[in-house]
Amino acid sequence: MEKIVLIDGHSILNRAYYGVPDLTNSDGLHTNAVYGFLNIMFKILDEEKPDYFAVAFDLKAPTFRHKMYEQYKGTRKPMQEELRQQVPVIKEMLEAMQVPLMMLEGYEADDLLGTVAKKAEADGLEAVVVSGDRDLLQLATDHIMIRIPKTKKGGTEIEDYHTADVIEKYQVTPIQIIELKALMGDSSDNIPGIPGVGEKTATKLVAEYGCIENAYAHVDEIKPNKARESLRDHYDMAQMSKELATINIHSPFELDMEKARMTDLYTKEAFELCKKLEFKNMLSRFEVSQEEHNHTAESFHMTSDLTQAQEWLEKLKKEQQIGFYLLSDEKQEFCGLAVSGKEETFFFCNQGFLTEQYLTSALEELIETAEQAVTLQLKRQLRFLQLSESAKKKILDGAISAYLLNPLKGEYPYEDLAKDYMKELIPGAAELLGKIKISDLNAEDERLSLLACYQSHTALHSMSVMLERLQGEEMERLFEEMEMPLVYTLAGMEKEGIRADAGILKEYAQKLGEKMQELEQEIYAEAGDTFNINSPKQLGNILFEKLQLPGSKKTKSGYSTAADILENLAPDYPIVQKVLDYRQVAKLKSTYADGLAAFIGEDGRIHGTFHQTVTATGRISSTDPNLQNIPIRTEMGRLFRKVFLPKEGCIFVDADYSQIELRVLAALSGDEALIHAFQNNIDIHTLTASQVFHTPLDQVTPLQRRNAKAVNFGIVYGISAFGLSQDLKISRKEASEYINNYFASYPKIKEFLDQAVVTAKEQGYIATYYHRRRPVPELTSSNFMQRSFGERIAMNSPIQGTAADIIKLAMIRVDQRLHSENLKARLVLQVHDELLVEAPVEEEARVREILHEEMMGVTDFPVEMDIDIQSGSDWYEAH
DNA sequence: ATAATCACG
């Protein structure tokens, strides 16, 4: 049997608009709705494989049905501008794909869909109607299926309805959907309905009386008094609603079935439009045009031959600026080298005479010869290279420059750089490789070449644009003098790693395991049931339902069992304390005891990864494992620091900035009181306590100091009375009193924080002392919560970011000193305000001096940076 | 894949 698919254009476009996060192409054109529409359309067509296909749209002029409603209600909601501008785009796309658009003056899309679907059914076809609008359910029969897509996170789910499905879900026949809608109304479809009649009552009425007219015939019998009276009072409304809800299946519209016959959607015009809209993962659907899609690849060449390679390398030596990319596989094994000149890119396979040794040396030479060399993700490649200091200075990393230009993206794959800075659409790694692993490919596989060449090509050709932008935004020095040198420091730290004792870890794991079992049994005994304590859902049910504990709070999926809630209950309920203990022990065992052990390499050291392009503020992050969140706040956790040891003959020297963020705040704001306090070594939390609580300095109680410390934290986080009240478990009123007192004592800080918000609103971004930018799009949100979030970001980012800049500069300087003074001591960890150095015992004194000089010497603020230095034979002792 | 929780600064 032949089949026709009909799409409700506006309805699906609307669904897509709200279901797909905002997308724009380089021209600033919003494309999310079009993108979502096409995804839904392709999915449906792939599933249905119809013989005919058309899309219905309303015409702009108000239709009869809407006019009627507008008289009643006065206005209609205007369509959002971002959505409105996408309507002509999707129409253009469909026309390019030769899909007929069904439109008729005076009729809604619903009417055309109904008319065509019924006609198709009568002609012996299967019809599939796709809409987000449940009104359409009235069309369902055994041969007309209504499909309602729901854009969920992670994909599109579609609800399908034939007659039986409608009855099952709504307890009424499809045609009675009209009655149902007329009674209960539908705000999204502008049907008023009967006041006071909701889904329940409407369903009951329809089930009982079949239709509205019959319900009115028996209106005296209707049970709920309210509904009966409302029905009586609103007879005219019921009639109008029914008319509004009824789809006209006899509209004078005829679909030209020949034009609707499915042909190839993937026309040249559609391809061009997709390209313009930058729907690059849709381009793969256009098989015919794939070659054109890859036109840049025409300038790529590969070889495994030594003579050929030598010839190409000679050619490359004449280039002033080169791009390069050392390709490695998942196991970090060398796979080949790509080098780009102005016109062409060459790939050298890891094959025959072209060994890793040969190729890396060749690249080192090329970098020496060139004036500038550009790559992406340099740090990964440094394991293969030995560069002179002069060579290091010539290299730029495009992923890092892209991060500086927009630190909110999180990832900077080459295809994004090509799109954003070169207006080139090229296939990404996922598209090139699919699920294939690089290590499974032959050394001469063309896909390896393409991958490396695209990286190299993009690095080279995007950099000029990015440099210009960086210049314009005054971040050139940040890039070249801070971020690029830091790459080498971080690479050194990763290569060095940090020694960790597997034996001690195993011992802790054992002990923690025993403790866990103990607690587990005790918890089960007190709960009178066994359950999975690690499951917040099960735990919440046990605590707040079975045991009826008070103070439950909501989350999206049940009760909150977060620590701050449980801590309130712990003093009164032993089981809660045990759950908290269990959680702590379980965390320590899984993340640290077992977790860290898995990362100890054959050399007895952990080689984690530091990320330079991840955080929004400019901080470094750490993974595999995260070495920046090793426990310290509880003694049981702190013991893990005894696992981290210096190698034979070495000692740890640990230096951390004291109060770096508050010192930065003092410097940036110029607040005299705060500057004076730091200059005179006054305990900052005690001072704040004395100001906030109007108490003489020498009479501040420990509790007051603790609370003042929370206020200081709050200031750095972008203060809010609510946040502070929550943290200190005090009323919002008290919290805002604290804050007011604080600002009265430090007026320039208030000025500074207010100015940060104003500046961020004006410019769209906020910057650190060293010009690092963070965009704050949240500030334009119409949502109060979002906007407040943006304000806190604007207050916090320059502080956190400037502190991050300072320690980055310190790292570079310390690292350079260690090298230039030919010391064996090496930087091994950075934890945001702390540097850990592994030093031969005889170098300890020198290293302490260097740390002191370089960490303090970064800034010349009116407030000096201060550091604490300690040494020890493990990290526990040294910090 | 996402949410909840918790480790750090």
Added chain:
DNA sequence: ACGTACGTGATTATG
């Protein structure tokens, strides 16, 4: 009235 403190990453459970 709204409903959160800023920045991260790993683990576990669960859809």
